[in-house]
Amino acid sequence: MTLVDAEVPEAGPAAALAAAAVAASPPAAPIRRTLRLARPAGARLALATLLGAGTIATSVGLLATSAWMISRAAQRPGEQALALAVVGVRFFGLGRGLLRYSERLVGHDAAFRVLADLRVTVWDKLERLAPAGLPAFRSGDLLARLVADVDVLQDLLLRVIPPYAIAVLVGGAAAGLVGFLLPSAGILLAVLLVVAATFVPALTRSLAHRSQARTATARGELSASVVDLLHGAPDLVAYGAAPAQLARTAAADAELTSLARAAAGTSGVGIGLTSLLGGLAVWGALLLGLPAVHDGRLRGVLLAVVVLTPLAAFEAVAGLPVAAEALERVRRSAARVFEVLDAPDPVVDPAPPAALPVSAGDVVVRGLSARWPGTSKLALAGIDLDLSAGRRVAVVGPSGAGKSTLAAVLLRFLTYESGSVLLDGVDLDRLAGDDARLRIGLAAQDAYVFAGTLEVNLRVARPSADAAELSAALVAARLDGWVASLPDGLGTELGERGLTMSGGQRQRLALARVLLADFPVLVLDEPGEHLDVETADALTADLLDVTRGRTTLLITHRLTGLEEVDEIVFLDGGRVVERGTHAELVAGGGRYAALHAAERPS
Numbered sequence: 001m002t003l004v005d006a007e008v009p010e011a012g013p014a015a016a017l018a019a020a021a022v023a024a025s026p027p028a029a030p031i032r033r034t035l036r037l038a039r040p041a042g043a044r045l046a047l048a049t050l051l052g053a054g055t056i057a058t059s060v061g062l063l064a065t066s067a068w069m070i071s072r073a074a075q076r077p078g079e080q081a082l083a084l085a086v087v088g089v090r091f092f093g094l095g096r097g098l099l100r101y102s103e104r105l106v107g108h109d110a111a112f113r114v115l116a117d118l119r120v121t122v123w124d125k126l127e128r129l130a131p132a133g134l135p136a137f138r139s140g141d142l143l144a145r146l147v148a149d150v151d152v153l154q155d156l157l158l159r160v161i162p163p164y165a166i167a168v169l170v171g172g173a174a175a176g177l178v179g180f181l182l183p184s185a186g187i188l189l190a191v192l193l194v195v196a197a198t199f200v201p202a203l204t205r206s207l208a209h210r211s212q213a214r215t216a217t218a219r220g221e222l223s224a225s226v227v228d229l230l231h232g233a234p235d236l237v238a239y240g241a242a243p244a245q246l247a248r249t250a251a252a253d254a255e256l257t258s259l260a261r262a263a264a265g266t267s268g269v270g271i272g273l274t275s276l277l278g279g280l281a282v283w284g285a286l287l288l289g290l291p292a293v294h295d296g297r298l299r300g301v302l303l304a305v306v307v308l309t310p311l312a313a314f315e316a317v318a319g320l321p322v323a324a325e326a327l328e329r330v331r332r333s334a335a336r337v338f339e340v341l342d343a344p345d346p347v348v349d350p351a352p353p354a355a356l357p358v359s360a361g362d363v364v365v366r367g368l369s370a371r372w373p374g375t376s377k378l379a380l381a382g383i384d385l386d387l388s389a390g391r392r393v394a395v396v397g398p399s400g401a402g403k404s405t406l407a408a409v410l411l412r413f414l415t416y417e418s419g420s421v422l423l424d425g426v427d428l429d430r431l432a433g434d435d436a437r438l439r440i441g442l443a444a445q446d447a448y449v450f451a452g453t454l455e456v457n458l459r460v461a462r463p464s465a466d467a468a469e470l471s472a473a474l475v476a477a478r479l480d481g482w483v484a485s486l487p488d489g490l491g492t493e494l495g496e497r498g499l500t501m502s503g504g505q506r507q508r509l510a511l512a513r514v515l516l517a518d519f520p521v522l523v524l525d526e527p528g529e530h531l532d533v534e535t536a537d538a539l540t541a542d543l544l545d546v547t548r549g550r551t552t553l554l555i556t557h558r559l560t561g562l563e564e565v566d567e568i569v570f571l572d573g574g575r576v577v578e579r580g581t582h583a584e585l586v587a588g589g590g591r592y593a594a595l596h597a598a599e600r601p602s
Contacts, residue, residue, distance in 0.1 A: 048107030140224030201324035270321020361520030441519030447510030449498025
């Protein structure tokens with residue numbers, strides 16, 4: 001398991017990945033793609049639709065039977081004449097509740113299965129994008145896409161497709177029933193049902209188009225703003241920028257509230273028009289039915305059936321305006337989800353990957369050149385590096401020199417363009433990324449601390465580790481004294497992002513993780529970054545002490561303690577400009593010697 005929290009500090013990579021993600025325009029039919037994802041649950045969804053149709057059909061049957069029974073009862077017949085109708089009312093009344101419950105149970109079960117699979121798919125994609133591809137998206141917006149936008153997609157399966165199918169099945173049956181009793185009333189009902197099923201949803205969708213075009217994006221912006229506000233709270237307060245960020249968050253919330261209000265108004269228009277058409281159907285049936293009764297074309301006892309059946313029939317189309325609005329919302333959210341799924345992977349695993357060799361911790365780099373996607377300039381050009389088993393090499397150089405790009409290549413976060421990287425004799429590009437990261441581990445400059453106990457954070461590296469192994473990792477990382485001083489020891493809660501820890505303690509926790517994972521090859525990326533000079537020097541000294549005999553690549557901008565490594569490689573502009581031992585480089589009087597002299601205390 002690899003602990004991945006690396007940033008990409010060189011200028012260009014993050015912007016390049018963002019541009020590449022935007023350039024990968026999603027297909028024009030996100031609804032069809034969502035339906036393809038829902039195909040495994042198709043049988044359950046079809047059953048839920050049939051159960052929903054049965055629910056509305058029982059409503060029609062209940063109202064029609066009740067209308068006939070009341071009309072017939074007014075004629076004071078014997079009980080036998082009403083017995084069948086009484087049974088029918090009971091049957092339809094009980095059946096409606098049972099079918100409604102079954103429809104909700106089956107439909108939501110199918111939808112939740114689809115959503116669970118989709119969330120796994122999105123997470124797998126994010127895992128392949130990390131860390132280099134994630135700068136194309138804000139973390140809060142990614143959270144909104146993974147949770148809120150995926151949740152919206154269930155509306156397609158529950159509130160869009162079933163209502164239209166039910167409207168066709170039940171609306172047609174109801175119009176047929178009324179038409180059988182009185183053809184003119186059946187035609188009128190059919191026409192008004194068609195208008196309610198086509199014109200009203202089209203109008204609703206047209207009115208919802210503008211608001212829904214912004215809703216999904218506004219939801220993501222609000223989520224991103226809130227995440228920035230929470231994570232950046234200490235800095236915002238320290239620099240007096242909290243009111244401005246709060247104002248931005250309030251503005252985002254106000255926009256989303258306005259869009260929700262507009263959507264509610266649109267739904268109200270659709271529901272109102274549908275109710276109006278339903279009323280017209282009832283009055284029209286009455287106006288057509290009275291002359292038919294008078295002329296003898298319709299039995300008087302059936303007039304109530306002809307007049308009241310449209311009330312239940314319009315229940316079949318009452319949800320279509322909301323369905324049309326939901327369809328627009330689903331389309332927008334699906335497009336945002338597929339934008340993530342369509343983002344280009346920084347690294348594509350070979351098919352099939354080579355078998356992982358027995359590890360000796362040996363890495364050989366020859367003529368390595370690499371560039372970030374979407375950029376024309378090489379980030380690394382012709383790099384040679386020998387990390388034979390047990391050897392320790394330090395890579396130094398100014399910001400943007402290519403140091404972290406080298407780490408990204410070794411961790412299979414970035415594919416190289418030319419040259420070779422051999423891990424125990426096997427070219428790195430022939431290995432699956434997850435396999436390579438079983439051999440090469442990373443302790444990043446901004447190691448993430450999860451909200452949980454110290455023990456939970458340690459076991460991220462190796463869940464099966466026993467107490468003795470946890471203790472040994474803490475001792476090696478020089479954290480045992482601090483842990484011993486904690487009242488709850490390994491059970492101490494570290495808080496969100498480890499805010500209860502100092503910067504040095506967080507870095508030592510990252511070191512304890514990679515030591516616990518027992519990687520044959522370690523990449524230590526700027527371990528002293530964000531620390532004061534004294535803490536950074538102490539941490540570097542401890543790192544060099546604990547990595548004796550282990551293949552180690554130390555990426556650093558500080559030169560203190562580098563007398564202990566086997567070789568120092570000075571990078572600038574993606575090229576090696578100096579290399580040698582500390583003594584050789586100091587004696588050479590080059591750039592390393594100048595930096596070393598400037599770093600020494602006067």
